[in-house]
Amino acid sequence: MKIYTVLxxxxxxxxxRFAQMAKDIGATGVTIFTRPEFVxxxxxxxxxxxxxxTTKAEEAAKNKDYKTAADYQKQIEDLRLRKLDLSKEGxxxxxxxxxxxxxxxxxxxxxxxxxxxxxxxxxxxxxxKLDAISNTLITAGIGGIKQSTPLHNRTFIPLPGAAxxxxxxxxxxxxxxxSPFETTSLPAAGVLVxxxxxNATKVPQTQPKNKRHPSIPNHLSEKQSQFAIFRLGxxxxxxxxxxxxxxxxxxxxxxxxxxxxxxxxxxxxxxxxIITSSDVLA
Numbered sequence: 504m505k506i507y508t509v510l511x512x513x514x515x516x517x518x519x520r521f522a523q524m525a526k527d528i529g530a531t532g533v534t535i536f537t538r539p540e541f542v543x544x545x546x547x548x549x550x551x552x553x554x555x556x557t558t559k560a561e562e563a564a565k566n567k568d569y570k571t572a573a574d575y576q577k578q579i580e581d582l583r584l585r586k587l588d589l590s591k592e593g594x595x596x597x598x599x600x601x602x603x604x605x606x607x608x609x610x611x612x613x614x615x616x617x618x619x620x621x622x623x624x625x626x627x628x629x630x631x632k633l634d635a636i637s638n639t640l641i642t643a644g645i646g647g648i649k650q651s652t653p654l655h656n657r658t659f660i661p662l663p664g665a666a667x668x669x670x671x672x673x674x675x676x677x678x679x680x681x682s683p684f685e686t687t688s689l690p691a692a693g694v695l696v697x698x699x700x701x702n703a704t705k706v707p708q709t710q711p712k713n714k715r716h717p718s719i720p721n722h723l724s725e726k727q728s729q730f731a732i733f734r735l736g737x738x739x740x741x742x743x744x745x746x747x748x749x750x751x752x753x754x755x756x757x758x759x760x761x762x763x764x765x766x767x768x769x770x771x772x773x774x775x776x777i778i779t780s781s782d783v784l785a
Contacts, residue, residue: 504529504530504751504754505530505532505533505534505652505658506532506534506657506659507533507534507657507658507659508535508536508659508661508662509535509537509625509626509629509662510535510536510537510542510597510662511538511541511624511626511629512541513541513596515599515600517663518597518600518601518662519599519601520663521660521662522600522602522603522604522608523603524660525604525660526603526604527729529753529754530604530607531607531754532607532609532657533604533608533609534611534650534657535597535608535609535610535611536611536613536629536636537611537612537624538612538613538618539612539614540624542597542610553579553582556575556578557575557579560572560575560579597610609648609650611640611645611648613645617636626661633655636654637653637654637655638653640654641653658751658752718735718737719731719732720770720771722770723767723770723771726753727766727770729753730749730760730763730764731771731774733752734746734749734764735777735778743778746761746764750763
């Protein structure tokens with residue numbers, strides 16, 4: 504199963520939990536879309552932004568104060584060099600967070616050619632541009648990355664805590680987000696280069712604990728509990744999924760999904776009735 508998500512903050516914990524979940528459900532390919540401000544260093548303290556310096560340089564040149572304009576241009580060049588030196592450090596937190604899935608992950612940083620600098624970046628806004636981004640990705644590519652599978656044929660899973668629940672096949676999800684996993688610690692930092700397959704120094708991982716929904720009986724196994732959460736749509740406000748869709752999210756074939764559902768029916772007699780009822784448990 505190939506999945507993708509949208510990274511619209513610098514918060515490491517949701518990305519860490521997402522990475523562990525992607526590994527646990529057996530994802531075969533992961534794509535993370537983000538913007539430069541979340542994976543590159545901020546303007547060094549005490550230095551003005553490049554856009555501000557550029558505006559001042561242009562204003563000085565317009566007033567024929569060429570010496571001042573040259574000074575501003577020198578500051579711009581110094582700023583660019585410093586940002587280049589800090590670029591690896593700026594995205595180490597991403598490499599650390601996705602350590603469990605680094606070999607199957609591609610980080611796609613949307614530059615101004617693909618996302619207007621004046622437009623805020625969010626999961627909701629990303630979904631409004633899904634077709635355009637997908638088409639560009641499979642034709643010209645973005646940031647040196649070109650994929651053959653359209654986003655509509657991949658499963659969209661938002662980061663824990665982002666607006667919306669778990670979605671499928673490129674469609675935005677609805678309801679409150681509920682991740683069945685939680686991480687107790689953050690691994691050490693690695694090195695990440697945007698626009699390439701992710702490679703980072705391997706570090707020991709802390710195993711996540713299964714977070715059960717209160718509606719799921721305690722005597723279900725972890726896999727049964729996870730299947731039931733997705734099947735009943737408890738992660739997205741009670742919007743239920745089909746058995747095959749649930750199996751797809753967990754990396755199961757239709758036959759395995761049917762076997763898991765039957766095993767749940769065997770130990771939770773009310774399960775099949777809840778699936779077909781109109782009651783919402785979430």
